[in-house]
Amino acid sequence: MHQRLNLMSPEIRANPYPAYAEFRRTTPVAQVDPGGLWAVSRYEDVLHIFKNPKLYSSEGLRLAADPPWFGRSNPISDSLIFMDDPKVHGRMRGLVNRAFGPSALSRLEPSIRATAEQLTTRVLDRRDVDFVADFALPLPASVIGALLGLDPALHSRFKQWADDIMAISATQPGDTAMLEQCRRTVAEMEQYLGQVLEHRRQTPGDDMVSDLLRSRVDGEALTAKELLGFLFLLLIAGLETTVHLLGHSARILAEHPAVLRQLRGDRSLIPRFIEEVLRFEPPVHGTIRLCTQDVTLAGVSLPRGSPLLVLQGSALRDEHYCADADRFSLERKGPQNLAFGHGMHFCLGAALARVEARVALEALLARCGTVSLRPEPVEWNFAMTVRGMRNLPLEVLPA
Numbered sequence: 001m002h003q004r005l006n007l008m009s010p011e012i013r014a015n016p017y018p019a020y021a022e023f024r025r026t027t028p029v030a031q032v033d034p035g036g037l038w039a040v041s042r043y044e045d046v047l048h049i050f051k052n053p054k055l056y057s058s059e060g061l062r063l064a065a066d067p068p069w070f071g072r073s074n075p076i077s078d079s080l081i082f083m084d085d086p087k088v089h090g091r092m093r094g095l096v097n098r099a100f101g102p103s104a105l106s107r108l109e110p111s112i113r114a115t116a117e118q119l120t121t122r123v124l125d126r127r128d129v130d131f132v133a134d135f136a137l138p139l140p141a142s143v144i145g146a147l148l149g150l151d152p153a154l155h156s157r158f159k160q161w162a163d164d165i166m167a168i169s170a171t172q173p174g175d176t177a178m179l180e181q182c183r184r185t186v187a188e189m190e191q192y193l194g195q196v197l198e199h200r201r202q203t204p205g206d207d208m209v210s211d212l213l214r215s216r217v218d219g220e221a222l223t224a225k226e227l228l229g230f231l232f233l234l235l236i237a238g239l240e241t242t243v244h245l246l247g248h249s250a251r252i253l254a255e256h257p258a259v260l261r262q263l264r265g266d267r268s269l270i271p272r273f274i275e276e277v278l279r280f281e282p283p284v285h286g287t288i289r290l291c292t293q294d295v296t297l298a299g300v301s302l303p304r305g306s307p308l309l310v311l312q313g314s315a316l317r318d319e320h321y322c323a324d325a326d327r328f329s330l331e332r333k334g335p336q337n338l339a340f341g342h343g344m345h346f347c348l349g350a351a352l353a354r355v356e357a358r359v360a361l362e363a364l365l366a367r368c369g370t371v372s373l374r375p376e377p378v379e380w381n382f383a384m385t386v387r388g389m390r391n392l393p394l395e396v397l398p399a
């Protein structure tokens with residue numbers, strides 16, 4: 001009988017990989033804390049779950065975003081990431097796909113580049129930086145803010161909003177102060193995003209929110225609930241994840257000076273570097289599913305309704321998927337990368353996140369010569385699904 005491991009304990013947050021390796025070796029479906037979810041750690045089982053949404057429902061995500069003890073509704077639960085019915089999900093996805101397609105991305109790229117260059121100047125002027133606050137956060141905040149047409153003055157609130165929404169997943173029913181803070185955040189976002197929708201309804205413009213308000217499928221518009229849920233989802237899904245992709249990228253460059261030199265010598269390696277960062281340190285470590293019927297997974301019988309923590313963070317280090325998986329290497333040409341999920345819920349913003357990371361690294365590598373870790377401690381975020389650093393103290397010197 002294994003003791004239940006708490007995945008939110010500080011040592012595991014700082015380095016969950018040895019625990020994941022032990023799970024894969026001994027208990028590939030293991031019950032964990034908080035919440036008693038069943039952690040699924042092997043690549044083949046994770047892929048099997050993503051490929052079978054009828055057996056493994058995304059309703060499970062409600063445990064992370066809107067658990068019964070939260071005490072109020074969270075509009076994000078009305079968004080497409082929770083939807084199982086392929087028809088309902090497909091209709092919603094059809095309405096929003098265009099906003100993230102190649103032509104929309106090419107329109108966005110010049111402004112992403114301008115922001116990345118300004119932030120690089122800021123980093124080089126300061127030299128001793130908190131890379132998260134000084135670069136990794138403001139870049140995706142400006143992109144998602146512009147995409148949604150939000151007031152730039154609000155960008156500094158985004159991080160608190162995203163942190164609190166993500167923290168719901170790891171907050172226990174007894175932590176009334178934290179739950180109250182999260183409820184206040186949901187109310188604030190609801191009020192602000194509701195005003196954005198109302199403003200665009202009155203004064204439509206050339207932005208994504210106006211496009212969504214105009215969208216019709218078979219003559220039907222998105223409902224007010226669906227619109228609000230989608231804005232919540234974009235803000236949360238598009239910000240926190242990309243912040244962590246940029247943070248992990250910078251830390252890996254600081255820890256691997258040879259990789260930094262290699263990339264500076266050949267910028268065409270940047271996309272390959274990003275794919276390896278996504279494998280080695282995926283910003284989304286796990287997602288949640290509910291078994292819709294009794295199932296047997298890796299030999300473990302799970303009754304209908306069992307909640308699963310589907311650990312991509314472990315699957316991507318699975319030796320059966322990737323040889324020498326604990327080594328960061330630019331040589332890999334992995335078959336498929338689960339970092340953005342798989343199947344019907346495959347990340348809507350994957351291409352956008354890759355553009356942001358590529359443009360950010362191009363701007364940084366053009367002007368930064370050395371990047372090293374400073375001795376101050378790194379703090380890890382607090383969430384079941386997304387894993388990344390709250391701060392990253394670096395010294396960055398010009399080329």
Ligand code: HEM
Pocket residue numbers: 058080081082093144233234237238239241242245282283284287288338339340341342344345346347348349350352353
């Ligand atoms: C490195 C950055 C990112 C990572 C690692 C990431 C990861 C993921 C993953 C794993 C899923 C699937 C979750 C599940 O199946 O339960 C997902 C879904 C989603 N992501 Fe991302 N994401 C990133 C960036 C973004 C960005 C920039 C946006 C938008 C601005 C975005 C929007 C979404 C949306 C809307 C979904 C739900 C899609 C659906 O249900 O059809 N993501 N993402």
